[in-house]
Amino acid sequence: MTSHRDPISSTSRTRLRRKPDRGRFDRASIERILDEGFVCHVGVVDVQTPRVIPTCYGRAADLLYLHGSTGSTLLRALAAGTPLCVTVTLVDGLVLARTQRTHSVNYRSVVIYGQARLVSDPNEKARGLAAIVEHVVPGRAADVRPPNRRELAETHVLAIGIDEASAKVRSGPPLDGLEDLELPVWAGELPLRTVADEPVPDPSTPAVLRAGPPVYVRDYRRPGG
Amino acid sequence: MTSHRDPISSTSRTRLRRKPDRGRFDRASIERILDEGFVCHVGVVDVQTPRVIPTCYGRAADLLYLHGSTGSTLLRALAAGTPLCVTVTLVDGLVLARTQRTHSVNYRSVVIYGQARLVSDPNEKARGLAAIVEHVVPGRAADVRPPNRRELAETHVLAIGIDEASAKVRSGPPLDGLEDLELPVWAGELPLRTVADEPVPDPSTPAVLRAGPPVYVRDYRRPGG
Numbered sequence: 001m002t003s004h005r006d007p008i009s010s011t012s013r014t015r016l017r018r019k020p021d022r023g024r025f026d027r028a029s030i031e032r033i034l035d036e037g038f039v040c041h042v043g044v045v046d047v048q049t050p051r052v053i054p055t056c057y058g059r060a061a062d063l064l065y066l067h068g069s070t071g072s073t074l075l076r077a078l079a080a081g082t083p084l085c086v087t088v089t090l091v092d093g094l095v096l097a098r099t100q101r102t103h104s105v106n107y108r109s110v111v112i113y114g115q116a117r118l119v120s121d122p123n124e125k126a127r128g129l130a131a132i133v134e135h136v137v138p139g140r141a142a143d144v145r146p147p148n149r150r151e152l153a154e155t156h157v158l159a160i161g162i163d164e165a166s167a168k169v170r171s172g173p174p175l176d177g178l179e180d181l182e183l184p185v186w187a188g189e190l191p192l193r194t195v196a197d198e199p200v201p202d203p204s205t206p207a208v209l210r211a212g213p214p215v216y217v218r219d220y221r222r223p224g225g
Numbered sequence: 226m227t228s229h230r231d232p233i234s235s236t237s238r239t240r241l242r243r244k245p246d247r248g249r250f251d252r253a254s255i256e257r258i259l260d261e262g263f264v265c266h267v268g269v270v271d272v273q274t275p276r277v278i279p280t281c282y283g284r285a286a287d288l289l290y291l292h293g294s295t296g297s298t299l300l301r302a303l304a305a306g307t308p309l310c311v312t313v314t315l316v317d318g319l320v321l322a323r324t325q326r327t328h329s330v331n332y333r334s335v336v337i338y339g340q341a342r343l344v345s346d347p348n349e350k351a352r353g354l355a356a357i358v359e360h361v362v363p364g365r366a367a368d369v370r371p372p373n374r375r376e377l378a379e380t381h382v383l384a385i386g387i388d389e390a391s392a393k394v395r396s397g398p399p400l401d402g403l404e405d406l407e408l409p410v411w412a413g414e415l416p417l418r419t420v421a422d423e424p425v426p427d428p429s430t431p432a433v434l435r436a437g438p439p440v441y442v443r444d445y446r447r448p449g450g
Contacts, residue, residue, distance in 0.1 A: 013271075013274065013276075017296075017297075017298055018294060018296060018297050018298075038330075039314060039316055039330065039332075041266040041268075041277050041279075041312055041314070042277070043266075043268040043275035043276065043277035043310075044275050045270050045273065045274075045275050046238075048270065048308060049238065049270075049308050049310070049338065050268035050269050050270050050275050050276075050277075050308060050309060050310040051238075051268065051275075051310050051336075052266050052267070052268035052275075052277050052310045052311070052312040052336070053312070053336075054266075054312060054314040054332065054334050056330055069243060071242075071243060072242075072243050073242060073243075083273060083274050083275060084275060085268075085274070085275040085276050085277045086277070087266055087277040087278065087279060089264060089266070089279040091264055091419075094361060094362060094445075096362060096365065096442065097369065098369055098370060099369055099370040099371075099372070099376075100354050100355060100358045100366060100369055100370065100371055100372055101354070101372045101376040101380065103357075103358050103361070103362075103365075103369075105263075105264065105281055105361070107264075107279065109279050111276075111277065111278075113274065129325050129326070130325060132328075133325045133328050136319060136328070136330070137319060137321060137328075137415075140321065140328075141325060143410050144322065144323055144324055144325055144328075144408070144410055145323060145324040145325065145405060145408060146324075146325055147324070147325055147326045151324075151326045155326065173425070173427040173428060173429065174427055176427075176429070180370060181429055181430070181431060182431060182434070183369070183370060184434055185368050185369055186424075186426070186430075186436060186437070186438045186439055186442065187426070187427040187429075187430060188424055188425050188426040188427045188430075188438065189424070189425045189427075190362075190421050190422075190424050190425075190438075190442055190445055191421065191422040191423070191424075191425065192419055192420070192421055192422070193419070193420055193421075193422055194316075194417055194418070194419050194420075195417070195418055195419075195420050196415050196416065196417055196418075197415075197416040197417070197418055198416070199411075199413055199414070199415050199416075200398070200413050200414045200415075200416065201411070201412070201413040202398040202399055202401075202412040202413045202414075203398060204398065204401070204406055204412075205406070205411075205412060205413075206406060206407060209407070209409055211411060212411070213411045213413065213415075214411055217321065217411065217415055220319075220415055
């Protein structure tokens, strides 16, 4: 789902000072990376100290949704509007060069700056939670019980605008200097990929309900992955 | 390589307030996670704003090494001793529950707080850079050209003590309430794993040097993975 909003805004925070040729600032490039990933690293400042916490997310149009317990220190800080940075990183391969210094990693990453908005409208809250489940396992949200009133009350849902954002991409072979090309060592790229193994049924499943997993579990793959 | 230092120190920052049963505070658990991963997310504070940047790392005993250009804003801030948070996250699987709220992810993560030390001793600097290459591709560092004087001068190497650190681990099936076990939907875990595809040789390789990749590339896998 590509949204039709204004382009991503470029600010001093999202401008790439190093290797600007790796930058991507168009909404489609940023959304493709966000849609392939499902774990982000959220950074906040806690009394002068940075904290970086991994969590799942969902995307709906130009919003990223996060969720968590109302008892979580991180969620409370985000709900209070503390400045945040959300980073999503996909590792595509290892770049084996002929010198130690030119070794690298092929990756795609997105960095979003901003503040979260605490979702209070019950309908948007339910939509945000469903968006997270659906983002991690497309096809899943409608198959399972939505949150009840107690679960909604115990959960914070946060919306983050995908506005001040940028992507950074490295791909392709190593970039060794001409004088190093004759070094007698194999050089190239080792592509990496995430795969799903055999699904493991929950042993708590009552015997009468035991059946094979649905097709979206058996054939699980990330969009674009 | 397991070091024999004091145990990891527990502080108010590394204590887990939520789900403390998921915490691991022993050095061996923390080192195993750091050794299986190779990309970390580094958080710093930049004029009240958090920044979270992905980068590769290496571990040598109780130190984590990072590197980057002396021209990088992030590296300069780290070199100046700004407080940092380094987070490493390994995703082991998706937890498909019977309710949206109980969906989860099986993961292992490590969070390290502290400050970096700018490595100035040329020998430690060379060791730190080699440790990063060797961490990402075990067996590689000795096969390629070490950094020359110019490359060393253009590179910051940073050492971070693995002292104020904690790990967090979720594993196993979904944790649905008894009242939800009868819901007629498949539930369980979908294990995820990173695999390497066929290595892609660098097209810049001179014809006389074209040969198959070494065994550490052909049989690449993460320690413990």
